Amino acid sequence: MIQVIGFIVILIVVSAKHEIYDGASVYEFEIKNELQVKSLRELEDKYYLDVWSHPGPTRPGYVLVQRTWRGDFESSLKKAGIKHKLAVKNVRGLLEQEDLLLTQAAKLSQNNMNYTVAGLPLGRIYNFDEIENYIERISRMYPKVATMVKGGHSFEHRPIHYLRISTTDFRDESKPIVYVQSLLHAREWLSQAATLYAIEKLVVNPEEHNLVSDVDWIIMPVANPDGFVYSTFTARSWRKNRAKGYKIGNVCVGVDLNRNYDVNWGTASSSSPCSETFHGRHAFSEPETIVTKKILHKYKGRVEMFLDIHSFGSLILFGYGNGALPPNAFMTNLVAQQMATAIDAVKLRENPAYTVGNSAMLLYPASGCAADYALANGSPLTFTFELPGYKHNGSMAGFLVDPAFVDQAGYETWEGIKIGARYALQSYRKKKGLALDALAPKPKRRTFKFKH
Ligand SMILES: [Zn+2]
Structure with missing residues (x-):
């Protein structure tokens, strides 16, 4: 029973904690040219974007957009010709999943931890x-x-x-x-x-x-x-x-x-x-x-x-x-x-x-x-x-x-x-100007005699 109550308490705490991300989404996007870089910079300030990862020549970027701005953000991307797709619809769900996994792992390690060792x-x-x-x-x-x-x-x-x-x-x-x-x-x-x-x-x-x-x-x-x-x-x-x-x-x-x-x-x-x-x-x-x-x-x-x-x-x-x-x-x-x-x-x-x-x-x-x-x-x-x-x-x-x-x-x-x-x-x-000998032992030269 106590365990069940504990679990419910964790769930309630977890749910309340990520409320601010409810309905926020993560978009994956690609940048093709300098103009698109500039457009994205402007959008960053306009929609309070939270860039999780910037795109590279061979990598897509990821950006978190709050629920309020999603519609406007999507149309701005379309207008700028920036290729994009929805990667995570509701970030809150992802955060709750992370919380549960981390809470379970912490409990498991607490049970196994031997405090007499330093590791x-x-x-x-x-x-x-x-x-x-x-x-x-x-x-x-x-x-x-x-x-x-x-x-x-x-x-x-x-x-x-x-x-x-x-x-x-x-x-x-x-x-x-x-x-x-x-x-x-x-x-x-x-x-x-x-x-x-x-x-x-x-x-x-x-x-x-x-x-x-x-x-x-x-x-x-x-x-x-x-x-x-x-x-x-x-x-x-x-x-x-x-x-x-x-x-x-x-x-x-x-x-x-x-x-x-x-x-x-x-x-x-x-x-x-x-x-x-x-x-x-x-x-x-x-x-x-x-x-x-x-x-x-x-x-x-x-x-x-x-x-x-x-x-x-x-x-x-x-x-x-x-x-x-x-x-x-x-x-x-x-x-x-x-x-x-x-x-x-x-x-x-x-x-x-x-x-x-x-x-x-x-x-x-x-x-x-x-x-x-x-x-x-x-x-x-x-x-x-x-x-x-x-x-x-x-x-x-x-x-x-x-x-x-x-x-x-x-x-x-x-x-x-x-x-x-x-x-x-x-x-x-x-x-x-210090000796390097001690760091990497040099291969030893063999004694070699010419035979006549
Ligand atoms: Zn960093």
């Missing part, structure tokens, strides 16, 4: 408090390698914590730093799988010891705590932070943190507080982005690799967001290709292979991005990952999560991160 089963999504508790526990259980650091706080004063993983307490400057962050965009929940799995493989259950002994790591699972909490409990599709005061009466809330960094700021983003890509009052107007800035400046010259994990699209992107390539673009592309190959070797068959390239060329121009800022400030190997959109029952999933794929997402992404970290280690040592 975290990845068959589910963890909320902000759970992740906080986890990294605190890791730093308590492994004080010799893991330190929990408060980098700052969010707009709503939640702490922004990261783990510093190092066998030498970050004091050995002959080691490069690899920085990995997730959840800068609130709704991209799957991205946590990459950072939590990395913690597992570096601290709890390390397999490649030189990745721990020769590299220092900064792992920040929740780069946008307020947005993540809001997405978890109030509006699933929330992307920005929760900054208020940009529009009178707080009609529109939040800044797209990945447009707020001081790199070409404001050149390819929105100045409208209601837009999903609103760039804020000025560069670094948000406390969350200042945290990354401080870390990059504190360790300037040592952050050899910077990874910003997002979801979705099966992409590894590199800068700059305006299409200009960095001086090391050739090597950047090569490393990205190798990371993609490593992931593809273990990916799910039904998922597409990773695509690699400059973010402006593959997706769309964007300014003020975290990865571009890292690149411009001394981190030569900088990438934005878009993890695959995992599909449940073949339905359109986007950034929604089927818990059955969380562990796989962590596992396969780690294959890519490892390749990148090994390369970062070599390139950093080369730059510092």
